[in-house]
Amino acid sequence: MNRRARLSRPLTVLALVAALLAGSAPWATSAAASSSAADKPSVTLSKSQAGTGGSITVKGAGWRPDTLLMMLICGQSSPSRGVIGGTNSCANSEGRAVTTDGKGAFSKAMPVAEPPKPCPCVVHVATVTGQKAQSDAVFQVAGHPVKALPKTSGTGQLSMVADTRLEGSSGLLTWFGAPPSRTFTFTVGNVGSTPVKNPVFQVGTSHGVFAPQWEDQQWRGTVQPGRKAQIELPVELTAGAHGDYLVSLKYGGKVLAEQPWGVGRPWGVTLFWILLCVVVPAAVFRIGMAIVDRVRPRDRRGSRSAGGRTVRLPKVRLPQQKPKRSAPAPAHAAERPDGAAATTTLPWFTPDTGPERPVAGRLSAPPENSPTTKGNT
Known part of the structure; x- marks a missing residue:
């Protein structure tokens, strides 16, 4: 009996431990569920309805x-x-900004x-x-018109598959301040049971800490159930935009994809101003x-005056050249009897051997010893 009692004690302890572990499983599951629920952002309002000019308190957690x-x-x-x-x-001009505390909660009054x-x-946070991350709380503005939401056939049946990119490049005009533009290309798939025809997407661009500016763009086409489709949507910024931008794609109230976009500075504008x-000066x-x-x-002379004084050019006197005197006649030159100047003796003739000067009006016969010369008769 003692041996059986000794063997039964360890078995009893093991059974108790197993029971405790089995009983603690639901507690652990409930704790995990509560922590996951607490991590999900939530928004609560102090009033569900108020008129223009009043205020409400918005509280958030998670x-x-x-x-x-x-x-x-x-x-x-x-x-x-x-x-x-x-x-x-949204009423953007009456929006309010708030920063969460160390536990992820906040409380802020809002007009x-x-x-x-x-x-x-809704109050959109x-x-x-x-x-x-975002969360919405239903709110009714007293006195504001009410209109039913548009039908959403096929909305929420598209899901992002892959291949998200920005295509295109900046041209020369963008360098001088023209609006930068790209093509947002992505692929979606229809996970529903009905075809989606002409879906409307929302493309938003944000810069720095500012919220995205959403723009509705409709894609013409039909995505059949279980099929994929490549969609291209144009994206354009304002003129002169530069810096780091973020392009977001939303469909059915959910953000499907985000793509960064770095835009260079338009240096041509700076060069133009320089x-x-x-x-101009x-x-x-x-x-x-x-x-x-x-x-x-x-x-009076036609010259212009500068500073009340007449500007005159100095007179320039050119040097006068003396006339050249003619060389004196040689001493042995004699005058002719008829008053004409005598010719100067050539250097290769002497006065004794020079030819005889003929007398005017009379022909002279050649000397006897002179050789006969040929000539015209």
């Missing part, structure tokens, strides 16, 4: 600690479908304003920086000098 949030009152929205028209459906779209309305600051100076040169007075 957000990331020390995170900047934006609170807006939006029309044509619901917690299940989100803000259909994007921030264009009530009428959104540009009719109700149903979303993160500004970091990982995207040249303008140099060329130089042109004004030249025009002013031309006007001054034309309107200043002239003297």
